[in-house]
Amino acid sequence: MTQDEMKKAAATKALEYIKNDTIVGVGTGSTVNYFIDALATIKHNIVGAVSSSEESSKRLKAHGIEVFDLNNVDVLDVYVDGADEITKHMSMIKGGGAALTREKIVAAVAKQFICIADDSKQVEILGNFPLPVEVIPMARSYVARELVKLGGDPEYRQGVITDNGNVILDVHNLSIINPKKLEADINAIVGVVTNGLFANRGADILILVGENGVNVKQ
Ligand SMILES: O=C[C@H](O)[C@H](O)[C@H](O)COP(=O)(O)O
Numbered sequence: 001m002t003q004d005e006m007k008k009a010a011a012t013k014a015l016e017y018i019k020n021d022t023i024v025g026v027g028t029g030s031t032v033n034y035f036i037d038a039l040a041t042i043k044h045n046i047v048g049a050v051s052s053s054e055e056s057s058k059r060l061k062a063h064g065i066e067v068f069d070l071n072n073v074d075v076l077d078v079y080v081d082g083a084d085e086i087t088k089h090m091s092m093i094k095g096g097g098a099a100l101t102r103e104k105i106v107a108a109v110a111k112q113f114i115c116i117a118d119d120s121k122q123v124e125i126l127g128n129f130p131l132p133v134e135v136i137p138m139a140r141s142y143v144a145r146e147l148v149k150l151g152g153d154p155e156y157r158q159g160v161i162t163d164n165g166n167v168i169l170d171v172h173n174l175s176i177i178n179p180k181k182l183e184a185d186i187n188a189i190v191g192v193v194t195n196g197l198f199a200n201r202g203a204d205i206l207i208l209v210g211e212n213g214v215n216v217k218q
Contacts, residue, residue: 002101006118006209007082011035013118013207013214014080023073024154025110026060027081028053035080035116036060050076052106053099066129072107079110083121083203084196084208086128086130090115090217095132098162104194109152115203119210126179130155130170131186132196134159137167139191146189147171150182158196 001009011034018024018039026036026049036056039049040063048066050073051057059068081103083092086171092115094100107113131152135143150173160168176182179199186195206217 001209001211003118003120007031007116008034009214010116010118010207010209012038013209013216014114015039015042017078017112017114017205018042018046020075021047022077023047023068024177025076025079025106026051026056027079027106028056029082029105031082031098031116032056032080033059035062035095039063040065052081052102053097055097055099064078064142070109073109076106076110078114079107079112080116081107083108083117083198085123085126086115086117086121086203086206087123087126090206091126091197091199092202093126093129093196094198095134096169098132098157098160098168100160100196101113101134101164101194104198104201107198110159112204113201114205114207116215117209119208122208125176126197127174127176130172131174131176131184132157133169133171134162134164134166134193134195135169136191136193140169142169143189143191144169147188150165150185160212164193197204
């Protein structure tokens with residue numbers, strides 16, 4: 001199986017968790033794009049979706065799936081999203097596509113976070129993938145200095161503006177021994193909107209696809 005076939009298999013498996021007549025939380029990225037395409041095949045069974053990015057909203061609408069404003073949605077059973085890295089404890093690094101803040105908001109509302117991924121995303125310890133941090137533009141240099149104090153090596157993601165009008169610092173060389181604490185510590189820096197550690201609210205179900213097929217962990 002190619003990596004794309006693995007992503008598609010994980011996305012297709014996630015359909016089993018979608019209940020009829022519900023609004024579905026939808027993440028962002030290349031794996032989620034396969035999920036959106038799969039969701040389109042059952043679009044007449046669902047009410048619509050809440051999306052974590054302009055990119056996903058566009059794809060959902062192109063399939064004729066209604067996209068709701070999260071402010072008008074009280075209950076979200078499931079949120080389906082990919083990850084850049086995930087551990088056996090279901091902690092993740094996300095935000096490779098700069099959608100981390102909206103992803104974290106939709107995930108916070110959802111009862112269940114279903115992570116879909118190919119097995120290259122599974123790691124023992126988080127941090128090989130540089131940790132994305134969304135920052136208010138005027139605070140960029142200050143936040144970068146604070147991230148150095150936390151032991152990281154921040155790099156400005158040139159030319160990228162998030163859907164919220166902010167910038168991204170990718171933090172290299174962090175040793176992420178305690179992801180929950182680091183998530184809170186980085187979020188406490190003034191000027192940080194949020195960071196890509198999903199540890200305090202990790203995944204509830206992991207659909208991981210490798211050469212041996214589909215594995216579901218919960
Ligand atoms: O901001 C982007 C998201 O966190 C993605 O879910 C993450 O980067 C994984 O994306 P992909 O499925 O393309 O590897």
